[in-house]
Amino acid sequence: xxxxxxxxxxxxxxxxxxxxxxxxxxxxxxxxxxxxxxxxxxxxxxxxxxxxxxxxxxxxxxxxxxxxxxxxxxxxxxxxxxxxxxxxxxxxxxxxxxxxxxxxxxxxxxxxxxxxxxxxxxxxxxxxxxxxxxxxxxxxxxxxxxxxxxxxxxxxxxxxxxxxxxxxxxxxxxxxxxxxxxxxxxxxxxxxxxxxxxxxxxxxxxxxxxxxxxxxxxxxxxxxxxxxxxxxxxxxxxxxxxxxxxxxxxxxxxxxxxxxxxxxxxxxxxxxxxxxxxxxxxxxxxxxxxxxxxxxxxxxxxxxxxxxxxxxxxxxxxxxxxxxxxxxxxxxxxxxxxxxxxxxxxxxxxxxxxxxxxxxxxxxxxxxxxxxxxxxxxxxxxxxxxxxxx
Amino acid sequence: xxxxxxxxxxxxxxxxxxxxxxxxxxxxxxxxxxxxxxxxxxxxxxxxxxxxxxxxxxxxxxxxxxxxxxxxxxxxxxxxxxxxxxxxxxxxxxxxxxxxxxxxxxxxxxxxxxxxxxxxxxxxxxxxxxxxxxxxxxxxxxxxxxxxxxx
Numbered sequence: 001x002x003x004x005x006x007x008x009x010x011x012x013x014x015x016x017x018x019x020x021x022x023x024x025x026x027x028x029x030x031x032x033x034x035x036x037x038x039x040x041x042x043x044x045x046x047x048x049x050x051x052x053x054x055x056x057x058x059x060x061x062x063x064x065x066x067x068x069x070x071x072x073x074x075x076x077x078x079x080x081x082x083x084x085x086x087x088x089x090x091x092x093x094x095x096x097x098x099x100x101x102x103x104x105x106x107x108x109x110x111x112x113x114x115x116x117x118x119x120x121x122x123x124x125x126x127x128x129x130x131x132x133x134x135x136x137x138x139x140x141x142x143x144x145x146x147x148x149x150x151x152x153x154x155x156x157x158x159x160x161x162x163x164x165x166x167x168x169x170x171x172x173x174x175x176x177x178x179x180x181x182x183x184x185x186x187x188x189x190x191x192x193x194x195x196x197x198x199x200x201x202x203x204x205x206x207x208x209x210x211x212x213x214x215x216x217x218x219x220x221x222x223x224x225x226x227x228x229x230x231x232x233x234x235x236x237x238x239x240x241x242x243x244x245x246x247x248x249x250x251x252x253x254x255x256x257x258x259x260x261x262x263x264x265x266x267x268x269x270x271x272x273x274x275x276x277x278x279x280x281x282x283x284x285x286x287x288x289x290x291x292x293x294x295x296x297x298x299x300x301x302x303x304x305x306x307x308x309x310x311x312x313x314x315x316x317x318x319x320x321x322x323x324x325x326x327x328x329x330x331x332x333x334x335x336x337x338x339x340x341x342x343x344x345x346x347x348x349x350x351x352x353x354x355x356x357x358x359x360x361x362x363x364x365x366x367x368x369x370x371x372x373x374x375x376x377x378x379x380x381x382x383x384x385x386x387x388x389x390x
Numbered sequence: 391x392x393x394x395x396x397x398x399x400x401x402x403x404x405x406x407x408x409x410x411x412x413x414x415x416x417x418x419x420x421x422x423x424x425x426x427x428x429x430x431x432x433x434x435x436x437x438x439x440x441x442x443x444x445x446x447x448x449x450x451x452x453x454x455x456x457x458x459x460x461x462x463x464x465x466x467x468x469x470x471x472x473x474x475x476x477x478x479x480x481x482x483x484x485x486x487x488x489x490x491x492x493x494x495x496x497x498x499x500x501x502x503x504x505x506x507x508x509x510x511x512x513x514x515x516x517x518x519x520x521x522x523x524x525x526x527x528x529x530x531x532x533x534x535x536x537x538x539x540x541x
Contacts, residue, residue, distance in 0.1 A: 040523060041522065041525070044523040049532055052539075053539055084415050085415070087415065209496070211443055211444055212443075212496040212497065213495075213496045214445050214496075214501075225469075232469075233472060321414045321415070322414065322417075322476075323414070323417060324417065324465055324474070324476065326446065333446065335447060335465075337447060337463070337465065347451075348449075348451050350449045350463075352446060352465070356500065357500070357501075360496075360497065360499060360500040390523075
């Protein structure tokens with residue numbers, strides 16, 4: 001009898017379920033995946049090279065465009081790294097606002113993931129509800145910084161400006177009803193027999209392997225590894241807030257779903273605590289070498305005008321040295337590694353991309369599974385190709 | 391374990407390997423002899439007291455026109471002790487190559503491919519060393535300092 005031949009088919013880069021321009025070359029035996037080879041780079045824009053010709057301040061807008069579903073988190077990881085390089089402290093109010101916005105961002109990112117992931121698997125209803133809530137968050141962001149997806153609101157040393165009037169009330173309105181919305185999503189999926197059949201036992205990866213692949217974020221926690229940078233290496237004042245780290249047991253698609261749902265609830269809780277404890281005070285460090293003068297002064301005082309001009313055109317020189325800072329972004333550990341040669345531009349601007357690392361384990365996760373599972377697994381990793389490719 | 395602790399534990403086994411040790415902003419950086427990187431990494435990973443089981447990042451750096459021109463930088467993390475460590479090896483400008491550490495951490499696979507793609511650093515023993523972000527027929531290595539920013 002002739003040996004059955006395998007068939008090689010191409011998935012992507014144009015494909016509704018790859019969440020961006022991802023190409024996966026699938027070698028199939030019938031519907032079973034023998035080998036899956038991801039082909040990335042379709043969204044590579046040379047961000048790391050671009051950053052080498054920009055001042056530290058100008059690089060902030062580049063970071064918006066990494067994981068574009070979680071702009072605030074990218075900004076935070078970057079400014080924290082520059083602040084570490086400079087040895088610059090940030091006032092408590094700025095830290096609290098950063099936490100608030102990043103947790104809202106986590107909810108927005110997970111909502112987008114939830115809607116699209118469910119949609120890929122065939123559950124089309126959650127998308128409408130998830131995006132409805134996410135839109136509320138994007139309206140909040142627009143109030144704060146004028147933009148929904150590319151905030152560029154954080155600055156080296158704090159924030160571009162304080163929160164607008166009425167923001168706290170609108171924010172409380174949102175988190176007041178949000179947990180009941182998560183309950184709604186759960187009624188659609190969590191005990192849904194079809195959902196459970198499509199996701200339980202699918203694409204599992206065990207803890208040791210997950211650690212070896214360098215996975216991070218909900219996908220690592222779903223594999224029963226209790227590792228969340230907000231708890232184990234806290235930054236920006238996260239130590240002050242009370243929240244739990246959900247983990248899964250089996251590391252499959254279903255567990256990743258449960259972990260992210262729980263994280264949304266926890267983020268909502270953190271936002272409430274930040275609002276309750278919000279300190280007053282400045283939102284920018286008092287360091288004229290690095291920080292812009294208040295805009296009102298710029299029109300009135302020549303010193304302020306010169307100061308503003310100097311920072312806008314030349315920026316500031318960072319001390320010679322190198323630092324790495326990682327934060328817990330919605331996708332996992334997002335880190336920046338900056339090498340400074342003592343000038344006003346980074347010598348090396350390295351992004352540690354969680355989506356890239358998480359995606360690298362794809363070939364392991366889909367081995368021996370069906371094509372339909374490939375779609376579920378890619379969705380469960382929660383990648384943004386802009387972060388994978390940079 | 392602090393810098394002295396980690397460095398002295400490595401010195402016990404690999405006395406000639408550490409060329410330099412420094413701390414900046416609370417971060418420990420050890421510069422190692424390039425030939426020893428695989429053995430040191432395996433030791434850092436397997437040793438129960440150090441336990442650097444997580445490879446956070448691996449990237450290349452071009453210091454052109456300084457020689458040695460290239461550097462490969464490893465960011466490690468020990469989850470048990472919640473500590474980080476940075477290792478660096480320096481490579482000469484002509485045909486830079488260093489051992490692959492994919493046998494220690496699987497995550498090194500794609501990271502080393504990216505360093506190869508962007509900087510042209512070869513990783514000996516890598517199972518599938520080819521470009522990852524750019525097309526296979528691409529000429530040159532864009533993150534090198536002598537590669538133009540614009541066309």
